[in-house]
Amino acid sequence: MVAVRRVTVPLLLAGALLLTGCSGDAPAAPTPPPVVTTASATPTPSPAPSPVVPSPVVPSSPSPSPSSSAAGKVVVLDPGHNGGNGSHPAEINRQVPAGRGQTKPCNTTGTATNAGYPEHAFTFDVAQRVGKALTYKGIRVVYTRQDDTGVGPCVDRRAAIGNEAAAAAVVSIHADGSEAAGANGFHVAYSSPPLNAAQGEPSTRLARTLRDTMRESGFGPANYIGANGLSARADLAGLNLSTRPAALVECGNMRNAAEAARMTSAAGRQQYAAAIAAAIEAYLAA
Template sequence: MTSSPRRTLSALALAVGLVAACSTPEAGIPQSMPLPTTAANVAAPTLSQELPVPPTSSSASQAPTSSSATPVKPPAAGKVVVLDPGHNGGNAANPAKINKQVPAGRGQMKACNTTGTATNAGYTEHEFTWDVSVRVRSALTAKGIQVVMTRPNDTGVGPCVDERAAIGNQANATAVVSIHADGSTSPGAHGFHIAYSAPPLNAAQGEPATKLAQTLRDVMASAGFATSTYIGTNGLSPRNDLGGLNLSERPAVLVECGNMRNPDEAAAFASPAGRQRYADAITAGIIKYLG
């Protein structure tokens, strides 16, 4: 969920300033609101548990028995993918840290982060993004792809938007994928969209980022996910206000998986099987981009 216009998290927590997305510039979409700096009255949202990362089978890396055979190169060997699960489980209880202003690119300053949004039943965005990101990480590492996460768990605070971008830059990432879900209250609003920095501020934000966005869009659409009915065009949304994208020196996109306030999509988000579908599609899109 992005940091432009307004949206709400839940009855217990006012939203804080977003990391890279989760409120949108379109009319009728609520923006996350900063928590009051004196608030100690907001309980931290329910935390999701980290899924274990299955170890890569040692047999998969054994050299062929034939002395004349050429060892098989692992898929995307040497390439690094940075996964950025939106928000964090400890954000709601730490308004002073989350409201801190940080650089967001293009001369902008924004709040460090936000709590994100939630379904009407209270399933939080930070839980969803963490769960899906861990599933994607597991699938990519099983393919021999190195994965770096911008946060190690779903119990911490932040990191701030500028720090998340720096992680991708320092890792020399081949692709940076930020995972979010939206919170529009517009009637019937549903579907996913992929945001990318535009106009580009460097070469990586040009053709590489556009290709990453289009590849993920195409693969998710082929997997049966509807493109957004209320943001962007044909599932793509060029943005100039998202710090995590503006500050990236690597090909970076932000995937808004859908609308947490839409009953059908909310049910999919809250379901392990539904989250696995999103993870499978995002994984397939990343692998296709890596080539």
């Protein structure tokens, strides 16, 4: 994430730790009780059973895949920003701890495409898709926000959610807003220098796995920040305050026309989500 895309309120957006309901199979129709007769010189015929009206067939959701070695592990997904941030400037401008002796505003509004599609909507949708894919593999998913209409939570609280969940991995999902000419591509940020053991090898391995899987999925690394798709950062509160393996994915630049078109489409968001989910599963299974 670069500083240029964070627009702190009172500027409003021009306009970014998922779900379809599941239903089980319908209960089977009751079986008529057996007719018990006793020996008799004149047996009485049993009455004909009432016709059974079949219950409607309700398709069930697929069961979690039993093959994933990551099943049962906890992942925290942190979709950046929130849809109500722009209308609550006092709340999101409040200073909170950001690690390394710094403070930062509680949150920001995020960026948007030139056509007005907001980062908070993009990140929430992608996080929901990632969570659905991970849940199917038996991975337990926790979200830092439950909707796209609320405010916050603050950046320090987002880190605390991952810590309290004892997450095996925490992945923040964002999109950038660089105005640099020709700026495009994704990058993955991680805390550096590390402040605890989890921010060392576990977090850098998570960042590399996300980077490698994004590249293998057809996404190009950023040409304007970091190196080869990785960006070491000391100023991101969610990473600084984490005691769990954590990384932040900037999926692309919303001000780039080609990347904006992909982010705006449902098919494009599914592509981002599939790559992120595959990376998380690969990290947990290693």
